[in-house]
């Protein structure tokens with residue numbers, strides 16, 4: 001998809017003013033957070049598993065070239081094809097060529113963030129091939145021509161009323177007076193519509209949560225079973241995956257799976273985990289005749305070499321956004337590209353450049369909740385700080401911020417002046433705000449006072465109180 | 476091949492390493508050969524009877540249902556009873572599995588059993604399983620001549636028969652059984668881990684069963700004695 005990350009501030013403002021979005025986002029706070037906490041508490045080994053999962057990915061990234069080679073050899077040995085694609089453009093072209101050779105008209109799709117990253121649907125459509133998203137959330141947003149707003153719950157920004165309206169419009173084949181107000185009705189209707197799509201598809205495209213070097217396998221994890229119907233029915237199965245999905249072996253898979261579902265949805269285990277190794281074997285009664293893997297770089301080999309390597313450990317569980325106060329307030333679309341929340345704030349500038357996405361790492365309160373729940377122990381706040389430094393170095397920070405910082409730095413190096421000015425400011429504001437105890441408007445602080453009052457200072461500065469305490473004033 | 480070389484070259488530049496680095500290669504080989512287990516939850520390291528109980532409890536927690544029968548001969552009766560209880564047609568699409576063929580289906584005169592891969596019109600399937608994993612109540616099914624994958628996903632109701640001796644503790648034990656059967660580094664085309672029926676929470680985070688896959692998952696567990704007796708946990712489903 002085309003990025004609108006550069007207009008983050010405007011996107012966020014619009015999101016804050018959307019009451020429908022507020023209501024939908026409230027579901028995250030109660031659902032994901034409590035469920036994850038309960039699942040983690042139930043497994044005494046959870047923290048040890050997080051350490052082990054982090055170590056597996058660190059080891060793999062340190063030897064990424066060798067694991068990729070081994071992985072690709074094993075895919076080929078099993079009768080599959082690996083297409084190495086340096087850019088999104090290469091990947092799109094490779095997918096199209098496979099579809100063309102198969103004479104494909106419709107393509108079913110399992111949920112894949114890489115497919116979003118390379119904007120595959122628009123490209124297929126422009127080339128006369130109809131892509132059909134089959135994950136319920138993805139199906140809903142495809143009907144609305146929207147990008148996903150969450151990496152594991154793409155339609156989390158919508159209420160059921162909005163979805164009902166979409167279904168009534170998109171499915172004219174059903175009676176107008178049918179009941180459709182409950183989630184059950186909506187799920188059943190989507191199941192019925194998509195069933196015929198699964199059966200008619202010429203090619204099935206899925207993502208991959210993991211690639212296994214030892215066996216040349218791709219792994220998908222779904223609750224709906226849509227990914228499996230996508231890959232088992234059509235003649236051709238295409239897997240789109242990025243380089244960093246590879247891990248060494250099947251034990252490593254089991255270790256990481258133990259933290260994935262618990263971190264993502266709070267489930268003990270996802271309903272379907274499927275390990276696929278190539279096309280149909282001669283004795284198999286079903287399965288695809290062709291098996292292709294689109295192995296995408298798109299900036300990852302570069303990220304591997306710098307201070308952002310750790311972000312490549314990400315397993316896309318979504319826990320960081322589920323626990324992010326900024327995400328809770330603005331939702332996923334405001335981030336302007338494929339990956340929202342803290343992971344998006346770190347990954348998007350890496351993939352699109354800090355010029356395009358420099359605003360994202362600034363959208364953080366540095367509360368640290370993302371890092372505290374990340375199953376792969378990615379230090380997200382630290383990495384956001386690195387991006388802020390990069391942005392500052394490259395003079396991309398807006399002028400008022402730069403001047404403000406320069407003024408503050410000047411004062412911070414002159415403590416006496418700093419104290420005197422601060423004391424003066426507090427006395428003045430304290431006197432002005434005495435009656436109400438707060439300000440509804442202040443010069444230079446419009447960004448703050450537009451959404452909330454600024455409290456008037458009461459009493460003295462922390463530093464003067466501290467100085468008094470040290471010299472033996474109050475206990 | 477040029478795409479491959481360019482990407483591998485870029486990766487090596489970032490890792491500051493040349494191709495064919497012997498130490499790095501040795502580290503990778505060692506890792507793949509030793510296959511060290513990560514932390515295995517204590518809950519999964521229990522004796523055979525406790526494993527079967529945990530398997531049942533966890534499967535039921537994930538909205539599967541489970542009936543125990545004493546011997547394999549009782550499976551057709553248990554299947555017919557289940558279909559009746561849920562008002563489902565007495566008709567099955569069964570995996571073309573010799574072990575399922577060998578069951579006394581003629582004891583259920585009302586039940587029609589067809590073999591083969593799933594067709595869109597099939598309402599209920601019956602398959603074997605390769606293993607049960609107690610840790611999370613998960614079934615492991617391997618694709619193969621006797622086990623079409625479509626049976627696991629297309630029908631509304633999926634019935635799985637499994638023997639108590641096939642139930643292991645953690646996932647790692649199940650992988651060891653696969654390795655023993657297929658050889659190191661080899662897998663059947665598809666390995667399906669199934670934990671309960673299909674579900675979605677995509678609409679306002681409310682859980683609904685039966686999104687695209689089966690709405691019901693029913694397990695018929697044959698109590699064939701303690702698991703230690705099983706040498707390789709195989710016998711059906713693969």
Ligand code: SF4
Pocket residue numbers: 313314315316317318319320321343370373374375376377378
């Ligand atoms: S950064 Fe961590 S918490 Fe966020 S999606 Fe990735 S693995 Fe999950």
